[in-house]
Structures are given as C-alpha cells and as structure tokens.
Amino acid sequence: xxxxxxxxxxxxxxxxxxxxxxxxxxxxxxxxxxxxxxxxxxxxxxxxxxxxxxxxxxxxxxxxxxxxxxxxxxxxxxxxxxxxxxxxxxxxxxxxxxxxxxxxxxxxxxxxxxxxxxxxxxxxxxxxxxxxxxxxxxxxxxxxxxxxxxxxxxxxxxxxxxxxxxxxxxxxxxxxxxxxxx
Amino acid sequence: xxxxxxxxxxxxxxxxxxxxxxxxxxxxxxxxxxxxxxxxxxxxxxxxxxxxxxxxxxxxxxxxxxxxxxxxxxxxxxxxxxxxxxxxxxxxxxxxxxxxxxxxxxxxxxxxxxxxxxxxxxxxxxxxxxxxxxxxxxxxxxxxxxxxxxxxxxxxxxxxxxxxxxxxxxxxxxxxxxxxxxxxxxxxxxxxxxxxxxxxxxxxxxxxxxxxxxxxxxxxxxxxxxxxxxxxxxxxxxxxxxxxxxxxxxxxxxxxxxxxxxxxxxxxxxxxxxxxxxxxxxxxx
Numbered sequence: 001x002x003x004x005x006x007x008x009x010x011x012x013x014x015x016x017x018x019x020x021x022x023x024x025x026x027x028x029x030x031x032x033x034x035x036x037x038x039x040x041x042x043x044x045x046x047x048x049x050x051x052x053x054x055x056x057x058x059x060x061x062x063x064x065x066x067x068x069x070x071x072x073x074x075x076x077x078x079x080x081x082x083x084x085x086x087x088x089x090x091x092x093x094x095x096x097x098x099x100x101x102x103x104x105x106x107x108x109x110x111x112x113x114x115x116x117x118x119x120x121x122x123x124x125x126x127x128x129x130x131x132x133x134x135x136x137x138x139x140x141x142x143x144x145x146x147x148x149x150x151x152x153x154x155x156x157x158x159x160x161x162x163x164x165x166x167x168x169x170x171x172x173x174x175x176x177x178x179x180x181x182x
Numbered sequence: 183x184x185x186x187x188x189x190x191x192x193x194x195x196x197x198x199x200x201x202x203x204x205x206x207x208x209x210x211x212x213x214x215x216x217x218x219x220x221x222x223x224x225x226x227x228x229x230x231x232x233x234x235x236x237x238x239x240x241x242x243x244x245x246x247x248x249x250x251x252x253x254x255x256x257x258x259x260x261x262x263x264x265x266x267x268x269x270x271x272x273x274x275x276x277x278x279x280x281x282x283x284x285x286x287x288x289x290x291x292x293x294x295x296x297x298x299x300x301x302x303x304x305x306x307x308x309x310x311x312x313x314x315x316x317x318x319x320x321x322x323x324x325x326x327x328x329x330x331x332x333x334x335x336x337x338x339x340x341x342x343x344x345x346x347x348x349x350x351x352x353x354x355x356x357x358x359x360x361x362x363x364x365x366x367x368x369x370x371x372x373x374x375x376x377x378x379x380x381x382x383x384x385x386x387x388x389x390x391x392x393x394x395x396x397x398x399x400x401x402x403x404x405x406x407x408x409x410x411x412x413x414x415x416x417x418x419x420x421x422x423x424x425x426x427x428x429x430x431x432x433x434x435x436x437x438x439x440x441x442x443x444x445x446x447x448x449x450x451x452x453x454x455x456x457x458x459x460x461x462x463x464x465x466x467x
Contacts, residue, residue, distance in 0.1 A: 141380050
C-alpha cells in the first residue's frame with residue numbers, strides 16, 4: 001500500500017518536473033526564436049530553433065514527449081508569429097514520428113542521427129506549413145519556397161543541432177534516465 | 183500494446199485540437215484570444231528584442247575592438263573603458279539621425295497625419311517564421327491604429343497594418359508573397375502591381391509587353407485600388423524580364439527600404455483604405 005502510494009507520488013513529481021521543464025524551455029525557445037533568431041537572416045532564411053528542439057527532444061525522450069512539446073511550442077509560436085493558431089503545431093507534430101525512428105539508437109551521443117533527422121524534418125515542417133496555407137486558399141509557389149526557404153533553413157537548422165542536441169541531452173539526464181519506447 | 187494505443191490517441195487528439203484551432207483562427211473567431219495573448223507577450227518580446235539589439239551592437243563593437251587591437255595596442259585600455267559610453271552615444275546618435283529623417287519625411291508629406299506623441303512606431307519584433315514577412319510594432323488599437331493603414335520610413339513604403347492588438351500591431355511587408363502594391367514607374371508612368379516573391383526580391387507584374395522599361399527607374403505607388411496613398415517610393419528596377427509568348431513583362435524591384443534593419447517606422451493614420459478590400463492573408467512562398 002505504502003509502496004504504491006510512494007510510486008504515485010514519484011510519478012506526480014516527475015510529471016510536474018517535466019511540465020515545468022517544458023514550460024521554461026519552450027518559453028525561452030519561442031522568445032529567442034521571435035526576437036534574436038528572427039534577426040539572423042542568412043541566404044534568405046532564419047534558423048528554426050523550435051523545430052530543432054522538438055526533433056532533438058523527441059529523439060532523446062520519445063515521440064509522446066516530442067508531440068506535446070511540438071503542440072505547445074507551436075501554439076506559442078503561432079501567437080507570436082501571427083500565423084493562424086495551429087499551423088506550427090500541426091507542422092511540428094508531423095516531424096516527431098520521424099524523430100521516433102532513431103529513438104533507440106545504439107549511439108545516443110552521436111550527432112549524426114539528430115543532424116540527419118533535423119535535415120529530414122525541416123522540409124516536412126516547411127511543406128506542412130505550405131500545405132496548410134494552400135488549403136486556406138493562399139497561392140503557394142512550392143518550388144521557390146523549397147529552394148529559397150527550406151533549402152537554406154536545412155543548413156541553418158543542422159548547424160543548430162551541434163549546440164542544441166548536447167544541451168538537451170544533458171538536460172534530460174538531469175531529470176531522469178531515458179526509457180526505451182517500443 | 184496499451185502504450186502504442188495511448189500514443190496514437192495522443193497524436194490524434196493533439197492533431198484534432200490543432201485543426202480545430204486552425205479553422206477557428208483562420209475564420210478570425212479567435213481574434214480576441216490572440217489579441218489578449220499577444221498583449222500579454224508584448225513586454226517579454228520588447229525586452230528580448232532590446233536584448234537582441236544590444237547583443238548585435240556588442241558583436242559589432244567586439245569586431246571593431248579586435249581591429250583596433252591589431253592596429254594600436256596602446257589605445258586598447260582606453261577603448262575598453264570608453265566602449266560602453268560609446269555604445270550609448272552611438273545608439274543615441276543613430277536614433278537622432280533616424281528621427282531627423284522621419285521628421286523630414288513628415289515635412290515633405292504634410293498631407294499625412296501622424297499620431298501625436300506616437301508618430302513613430304518602434305519595431306519590437308520580426309516574424310519568427312520564414313513563411314511570413316512581417317514585423318511587429320509597438321502601436322495598437324489604443325493608439326488609433328487600424329488594419330490597412332500604410333507603414334513607411336523616410337526611404338519608402340514598408341507595408342501595411344495587417345493585424346491589430348491593443349498595444350501592438352503586425353505589419354505585412356511589401357516583400358511578402360501575399361502582398362500586392364499597385365505601382366507605377368516614375369519615368370514612363372507605366373502601371374503594374376508589385377508583388378513579393380518567396381526568398382527573393384519583389385516583382386512588378388502586369389506591365390504591358392510593348393513598353394520599354396529602363397533599369398534604375400524608380401517605382402512608386404500609383405494609388406490605384408485605394409489601398410495605398412499615391413507617390414510613395416517602393417524601389418528601383420534592377421532587372422526586366424520580357425518573353426515574347428507572355429502577355430505582360432515583369433520587372434524585378436529592389437526595395438529602397440532595408441527590411442533587415444528596420445527599427446522605427448511611421449504609420450500613416452489619416453489614410454483610409456477602401457472598404458471591402460481584403461486584408462492580406464498570412465503568406466507563404
């Protein structure tokens with residue numbers, strides 16, 4: 001009885017820790033994205049820190065965690081960016097199953113997998129945003145957007161992985177060890 | 183098994199919520215909520231934006247210091263101590279210059295009304311999305327700002343007010359692909375529409391095929407359609423594309439405004455866009 005109660009308390013405490021961590025990290029990420037990174041424009045695009053964080057977190061903590069981070073972070077970004085609410089959430093959530101492919105990698109410390117996944121997730125995210133815009137009746141130039149926006153964004157996002165992934169891995173180990181997901 | 187099911191449920195539940203929010207937001211039913219959230223986030227945005235500017239300044243200063251160190255080591259100590267004061271002075275001076283330029287624009291265009299103490303809107307944010315070219319300014323409905331109002335700098339047309347919150351507004355830039363500005367070429371008075379291009383410079387479309395266009399000609403607003411006042415500078419023609427099989431020719435326009443370095447803008451408050459004109463939707467490439 002006492003054991004079950006202790007386990008429940010532990011679960012609640014972990015849940016709260018995860019919630020606080022998510023709130024702090026995502027608030028910071030969205031503010032940095034909206035203010036600092038929005039000023040960084042290289043070859044026509046800005047890096048997407050939120051996307052990189054969501055993909056890396058999905059890789060470290062699993063698809064379910066990534067989905068929630070993508071949903072919450074996307075809502076916050078849409079409010080600040082002035083995009084219709086839900087656009088970024090949907091696009092970010094679409095990238096998390098991709099990240100789940102490498103969840104149980106035998107080389108969790110290696111940067112190769114997160115770099116590869118971010119490189120794949122960037123066009124998925126971009127095309128999801130373009131698709132949602134097209135559905136809402138806005139003319140979309142798919143080729144130009146892919147070449148001029150998504151292409152440079154891949155390079156910038158991949159560069160961010162080098163900093164973001166180790167930082168998130170360290171953060172994750174401070175909370176609790178990762179669990180295998182099947 | 184149950185784990186897989188709960189994850190699938192989570193995916194569908196969150197996706198469903200997102201789609202519902204997207205539909206409500208697209209049909210402007212979440213306007214008050216979005217406005218309230220945007221107002222709540224404004225102080226943080228302003229703070230972080232200022233921080234970003236400071237960091238930019240500090241990076242520039244650091245570069246300057248590195249160059250100075252190479253040239254003259256003896257002055258290093260003095261430079262270090264004066265850097266902070268210099269920063270402040272430079273900031274004040276450049277702001278002073280910008281304000282003077284804006285004042286000149288006001289004097290040259292006395293017909294446009296500028297809001298008393300809030301004449302100048304400060305840019306407090308740039309869109310964090312690569313799929314929308316907009317900026318956020320620190321004036322909102324409480325300052326008399328309304329959707330559709332043109333936004334300019336002393337260098338030319340910036341865009342127009344797209345979304346209005348209580349204390350801040352979003353300006354859709356003329357380089358956004360969903361933006362269309364009726365314009366004419368100052369030299370030969372040819373009219374067309376300047377539209378943004380994904381990741382590229384805007385293009386003036388619908389120019390009659392048989393007309394000659396000179397590179398370097400200035401493009402100004404034509405006032406047609408009633409969305410923008412007449413005679414605001416848009417940019418300069420840098421490239422002309424003419425194909426025999428097309429009905430119209432196109433000209434690439436380099437905007438006179440540097441959208442990456444916008445810090446202060448003017449909102450023309452006495453210009454009323456024609457009713458029924460659609461506010462541009464959020465854009466993509």
